[in-house]
Amino acid sequence: xxxxxxxxxxxxxxxxxxxxxxxxxxxxxxxxxxxxxxxxxxxxxxxxxxxxxxxxxxxxxxxxxxxxxxxxxxxxxxxxxxxxxxxxxxxxxxxxxxxxxxxxxxxxxxxxxxxxxxxxxxxxxxxxxxxxxxxxxxxxxxxxxxxxxxxxxxxxxxxxxxxxxxxxxxxxxxxxxxxxxxxxxxxxxxxxxxxxxxxxxxxxxxxxxxxxxxxxxxxxxxxxxxxxxxxxxxxxxxxxxxxxxxxxxxxxxxxx
Amino acid sequence: xxxxxxxxxxxxxxxxxxxxxxxxxxxxxxxxxxxxxxxxxxxxxxxxxxxxxxxxxxxxxxxxxxxxxxxxxxxxxxxxxxxxxxxxxxxxxxxxxxxxxxxxxxxxxxxxxxxxxxxxxxxxxxxxxxxxxxxxxxxxxxxxxxxxxxxxxxxxxxxxxxxxxxxxxxxxxxxxxxxxxxxxxxxxxxxxxxxxxxxxxxxxxxxxxxxxxxxxxxxxxxxxxxxxxxxxxxxxxxxxxxxxxxxxxxxxxxxxxxxxxxxxxxxxxxxxxxxxxxxxxxxxxxxxxxxxxxxxxxxxxxxxxxxxxxxxxxxxxxxxxxxxxxxxxxxxxxxxxxxxxxxx
Numbered sequence: 090x091x092x093x094x095x096x097x098x099x100x101x102x103x104x105x106x107x108x109x110x111x112x113x114x115x116x117x118x119x120x121x122x123x124x125x126x127x128x129x130x131x132x133x134x135x136x137x138x139x140x141x142x143x144x145x146x147x148x149x150x151x152x153x154x155x156x157x158x159x160x161x162x163x164x165x166x167x168x169x170x171x172x173x174x175x176x177x178x179x180x181x182x183x184x185x186x187x188x189x190x191x192x193x194x195x196x197x198x199x200x201x202x203x204x205x206x207x208x209x210x211x212x213x214x215x216x217x218x219x220x221x222x223x224x225x226x227x228x229x230x231x232x233x234x235x236x237x238x239x240x241x242x243x244x245x246x247x248x249x250x251x252x253x254x255x256x257x258x259x260x261x262x263x264x265x266x267x268x269x270x271x272x273x274x275x276x277x278x279x280x281x282x283x284x285x286x287x288x289x290x291x292x293x294x295x296x297x298x299x300x301x302x303x304x305x306x307x308x309x310x311x312x313x314x315x316x317x318x319x320x321x322x323x324x325x326x327x328x329x330x331x332x333x334x335x336x337x338x339x340x341x342x343x344x345x
Numbered sequence: 346x347x348x349x350x351x352x353x354x355x356x357x358x359x360x361x362x363x364x365x366x367x368x369x370x371x372x373x374x375x376x377x378x379x380x381x382x383x384x385x386x387x388x389x390x391x392x393x394x395x396x397x398x399x400x401x402x403x404x405x406x407x408x409x410x411x412x413x414x415x416x417x418x419x420x421x422x423x424x425x426x427x428x429x430x431x432x433x434x435x436x437x438x439x440x441x442x443x444x445x446x447x448x449x450x451x452x453x454x455x456x457x458x459x460x461x462x463x464x465x466x467x468x469x470x471x472x473x474x475x476x477x478x479x480x481x482x483x484x485x486x487x488x489x490x491x492x493x494x495x496x497x498x499x500x501x502x503x504x505x506x507x508x509x510x511x512x513x514x515x516x517x518x519x520x521x522x523x524x525x526x527x528x529x530x531x532x533x534x535x536x537x538x539x540x541x542x543x544x545x546x547x548x549x550x551x552x553x554x555x556x557x558x559x560x561x562x563x564x565x566x567x568x569x570x571x572x573x574x575x576x577x578x579x580x581x582x583x584x585x586x587x588x589x590x591x592x593x594x595x596x597x598x599x600x601x602x603x604x605x606x607x608x609x610x611x612x613x614x615x616x617x618x619x620x621x622x623x624x625x626x627x628x629x630x631x632x633x634x635x636x637x638x639x640x641x642x643x644x645x646x647x648x649x650x651x652x653x654x655x656x657x658x659x660x661x662x663x664x665x666x667x668x669x670x671x672x673x674x675x676x677x678x679x680x681x682x683x684x685x686x687x688x689x
Binding site: 164175178179180181182183184188192193195197202203204205207 | 562
């Protein structure tokens, strides 16, 4: 594997008596795309929230670029280059694409009034989106005029532009049609070709994960039960694992 | 269907290209649809033509002066309201600050402070009210409608107490009086100045951008790092100060400070101007120029009806209908605008 960017070692987290995450160890190489699969309540979002600095793990270690770190907050994680892209996307519908991309990082002429340099922002946003192969009518259109896939792409592009080293995508293709999902999957492929950003994708859609991920991890009941390169496994193998787990769970219910 | 092909053929880009080839008529139509200020400007022009042809003396210099003085102070308060409304808040107390500020100026002057610093003191008092509004809304998390409803009554009571309920007469030097709203031209210049400055602030500065972001998607804006509390606080202060400024200007114009002036009446006119001008109460979208035009339209209506001999009762009836009609049109237009991007 190439240079390691992010690694967790035996991370556990409980909420009261519920153990959300048990002994989870994952690693992510530079430029690698890791898919995180698992049922609702398997611990995916808990793991993601630990990686974004939102939750603190009860035990276990976190390494970023080879060094052990402790994430103090979401903004601390973001300052390091760990950028979550949430489902609500944090985009402002009423603002244009380029103003959204530069929100809180505006290019300004300076002065007391902090006048915006729209020309420079427009140009850089256009460049960035072209480079990433994101197709939109113009960077001047309001976000509200874009489709779900395009919005997601803008949110990802914004994070990449913010110098993200690790992108955490939470259900990036949820509730999207084929065409919309294609926009996102293409974007992820592009980023993978460039190899500068590492990505963790949480998804329910097995086909999408196998389409773009280098490696897939399966979370079941708070534990990582499966970790393999997508090339060396198949949707069927994973399905069987999950079905087996389901049958076992049903068996448990019958026994009790 | 192959994904690459789909990505290279975004249907919207096609329609964007088609847009550029529209005929002139279609373009005018689109301009009216997309520019919120255009429709209200046209309404203003139509009203002027109507009253000019039906009410004798409507365009006489003295009447235009009257009209402008009336609309100017409303426009100044409306500019502040727009900023607050874009944050998805509202300031009901601005009209009471309008009444309070000139008294602060008057008493400061009585105590020996020259007029200009006394005016500054009045504006600082107004800013203080804005800070209280902001603090209660942002920190104590009370909806601004309730917050400013409370401060509305409190300020009114305070003004009545310090004035004993009696009006007073400010005796400014001719220069001070003329600069601070003593005549129609100075009033209009103040209103235009405030409108241009705030419109610029709204569309071209970071403060304006963050104001829109705060009202448009508070959670999202906060996630990105926009300090939405500070933005709201600042706009409450701005709105209050403009309320105070309007009060001071009118004090010199009327050369009398009445504790019962302004109040809910001018506050509602200011909010009505904002709404008629195209600012949405749901936040995230608004225009200061629109509010200025909205104030002008309300002024023209009121003045024109007075000249035509229509009673004040009828005026309120028409004002209410005008607000409802423009709101229905606004909502329809924004739905049309939203649909405009999705015509596949």
